[in-house]
Amino acid sequence: MAHLRPLDGTPTRGGVFFKGNLHVDSPGDVYVDMADWDKGYLWVNGRLLGRYWRIGPQQRLYCPGPWLKAGDNEVMVLDLHRHVAGRIRAAAHLHRENA
Template sequence: MEQLGQDFGYVLYQTALPSAGPVLLEVGSVRDRAQVFVDGQPIGVLERENHERAIAFTVPRADAVLSVLVENQGRVNYGSGVHDRKGLLGRALLDGTELTGWSSRPLPLTALDGLAFAETGAAPVGPTFHRGTVRIDEVADTFVHLPGWTKGNVWINGFHLGRYWSRGPQRSLYVPGPVLRPGANEITVLELHAAHGALTVELRETPDLGPTEE
């Protein structure tokens, strides 16, 4: 990620797979979380915290496109791990043979101006941007809740609020009042997996920070 001039966000790696059939993909190191796709279909996830570096799947055809979306989840800022490089580190092997011909696309998500939205029926599976509006009469601090969503990022009026993850413990994000405006407010959600149920976002007066200890 650093070689692409990027500090935060995501990187999309892609290459063509040489032949069809069952394979084992091995990578040197994942920093920090990688979603794996073949021809756009999700295959699985590799996570640094679980020390996962290999995934088995079946290639449907020769020249199928392997896509690996890697998320930077934060940096180690102490001790020997302070030089915490992000992305896919080391070689990527397919059944023991190094994969070559990679393209690497930086996705810093510092601006959303280039996004094109379209009306869809069923919610897609896999990384997707969703957009909606909410009308507000009186601006105030609030908290955004995403019931049924899995993992991703939230923006309001182009301001990045942060990341959400259904596994918790925190299940809400703080929305400063100055981010909002009277009238229509645009909410953009990047869902990395899939949302379950209605695609709704709620603004509530109170946060949900997870269990507390007495």
């Protein structure tokens, strides 16, 4: 979904802000899957979508379509434990299909 990089050099421990851009052709409602991350916060275009945590319950965060724009959208993650970026994926539903 978005290629994220640390905001401050090459971190060696958690508590890192990651930033990247997400290109959207046609904005619409979406769930952002944070399953590859540990514990932290997610912002899109300066709006806090919420907190996520690997052990649950919150691993997918809802992003309303009006908060996105056609073209590049700024994505920022603060992960309290990771120092290497994980993957962020878009999902159509709150729950995983195989769950």
